[in-house]
Amino acid sequence: MLFPVTVLAQDCDILIINGKIIDGTGNNWYYGNVAVKNGKIIKTGRDVNFSAKKTIDARGFIVAPGFIDVHTHLEGNEAKNPEATNFILDGVTTCVTGNCGASETDIKKYLTWIDSLQLSVNVATLIGHNDVRKAVMGRANRDATPDELKQMEAIVDKAMQDGAVGFSTGLIYIPGTYTKTPEIVVLAKVAAKYNGLYATHMRDEGDSITFAIEEALTVGRLAKIPVEISHFKLSGQHNWGRSKETVPMIEAARREGIEVTIDQYPYTASSTSISTLIPDEILADEQDSINARLQRPEIRKQVINSMLERLKKRKLKHFSYAVVSNFIPDTSYNGKSIEQINLLKGRKHTAREEALTVIDILMQGGANAVFHGMSDADVKRIMQYPFNMFASDASIRVLNLGMPHPRGYGTNARVLAKYVREEKVISLEEAIRRMTSLPAQKFQLKDRGLIMEGMAADIVIFDEKEVQDISTYEKPHAYSKGFYYVIVNGVLTVENERHLGVKAGKALYHQSYL
Ligand SMILES: [Zn+2]
Numbered sequence: 001m002l003f004p005v006t007v008l009a010q011d012c013d014i015l016i017i018n019g020k021i022i023d024g025t026g027n028n029w030y031y032g033n034v035a036v037k038n039g040k041i042i043k044t045g046r047d048v049n050f051s052a053k054k055t056i057d058a059r060g061f062i063v064a065p066g067f068i069d070v071h072t073h074l075e076g077n078e079a080k081n082p083e084a085t086n087f088i089l090d091g092v093t094t095c096v097t098g099n100c101g102a103s104e105t106d107i108k109k110y111l112t113w114i115d116s117l118q119l120s121v122n123v124a125t126l127i128g129h130n131d132v133r134k135a136v137m138g139r140a141n142r143d144a145t146p147d148e149l150k151q152m153e154a155i156v157d158k159a160m161q162d163g164a165v166g167f168s169t170g171l172i173y174i175p176g177t178y179t180k181t182p183e184i185v186v187l188a189k190v191a192a193k194y195n196g197l198y199a200t201h202m203r204d205e206g207d208s209i210t211f212a213i214e215e216a217l218t219v220g221r222l223a224k225i226p227v228e229i230s231h232f233k234l235s236g237q238h239n240w241g242r243s244k245e246t247v248p249m250i251e252a253a254r255r256e257g258i259e260v261t262i263d264q265y266p267y268t269a270s271s272t273s274i275s276t277l278i279p280d281e282i283l284a285d286e287q288d289s290i291n292a293r294l295q296r297p298e299i300r301k302q303v304i305n306s307m308l309e310r311l312k313k314r315k316l317k318h319f320s321y322a323v324v325s326n327f328i329p330d331t332s333y334n335g336k337s338i339e340q341i342n343l344l345k346g347r348k349h350t351a352r353e354e355a356l357t358v359i360d361i362l363m364q365g366g367a368n369a370v371f372h373g374m375s376d377a378d379v380k381r382i383m384q385y386p387f388n389m390f391a392s393d394a395s396i397r398v399l400n401l402g403m404p405h406p407r408g409y410g411t412n413a414r415v416l417a418k419y420v421r422e423e424k425v426i427s428l429e430e431a432i433r434r435m436t437s438l439p440a441q442k443f444q445l446k447d448r449g450l451i452m453e454g455m456a457a458d459i460v461i462f463d464e465k466e467v468q469d470i471s472t473y474e475k476p477h478a479y480s481k482g483f484y485y486v487i488v489n490g491v492l493t494v495e496n497e498r499h500l501g502v503k504a505g506k507a508l509y510h511q512s513y514l
Contacts, residue, residue, distance in 0.1 A: 070389060
């Protein structure tokens, strides 16, 4: 008797067919199919023959791992837009937050909350030095006592046990500016004990950048911890071209055995608090103390002189390079330069009066600003360094709120459009590697960043000819184009460039420790 033989096709949740797969390793694209089931990639290749609830015909499209943005600032905006549309429509499926020394201090509570809120992106976090220090000693401008240092170590220790992926500093911000290297080394050692990394917004990204890089490397050397230098750049017109000095420093450090990598956003403007224009010693303690200092005529004079000196160094006559992005007391300032705001206030068209305008803004609680101060040649030279990843340095954007830097909407699309397709600075496969497996390896997101069997199914499907950043400095609130499908943890989140409102992201705990 013959038994009928039926070969049942295996079933899966999503089957992606006919795409050009770029797997994230840096290897060339290949034609193939990808089967996704229960949040995982279960099969890849030409011979994938599955029956699926959902089939995506990716003919003509690139199929790549979801992008990992290692430098974000989600804190504060998670609940305002849990769909994280600016990230998702730029191909980002995982964000690392807690950067530049700014994070929640109770990481367990934070990650639990992230899971209960549910975002459309996965979230991993660092523990931020500035918030750790503030929790113990406020904004005090002094060294920590041995007892205070012990308290800070305990907070970092608990954060690492609770799943932080590393320790971050923001050494241009208060109170990071008041912190000397030995304190950072002690705290970085705690993160190193749990196999975390050290991510730093360095003490300087302009005139003193080589000293700042040395400091970051010293922490790596002494604490025996992998180092990530955040948003690597050269600020200030007079520093343009110095990536010829700084990139070789990174190469030399690696030869020495320091596990250092860098990241960048692909723009020639930065964005941060306007307080960075003011000398650090003015910014200690709370707003009342800051205002009291700024009201004293002799201090006011010193502050103005120091601001004018810095402007002169930049070879600029006006504060036109600083554009307010979010000033809460008067939103009509948003999108205007300090030069323009100063004129609107009826003041004289001089840098001295513009400095006064900055002081006024600061005394009203400060503002965020976009600073146009880098060269495209440096951006490209840094981009050509192979162990540089792309990161937005952005928050979750709330549509039409303020005039934020376009990097929050368009970082990845801009790399793929301007720097890969148009200017051919790096290849498509190389760009994808920097957006996926490189950050996954460095931040130890071990089951992400590759299109490979067994990996988490974070996948983007985009048109390499169409992909484009739309967000600009003048009109920032615009989503990138060309990302037709985005899958997060095996769940279809974007279809035909439209966010479906799906929130399938989860908190990612530090895997190497847990
Ligand atoms: Zn930063």
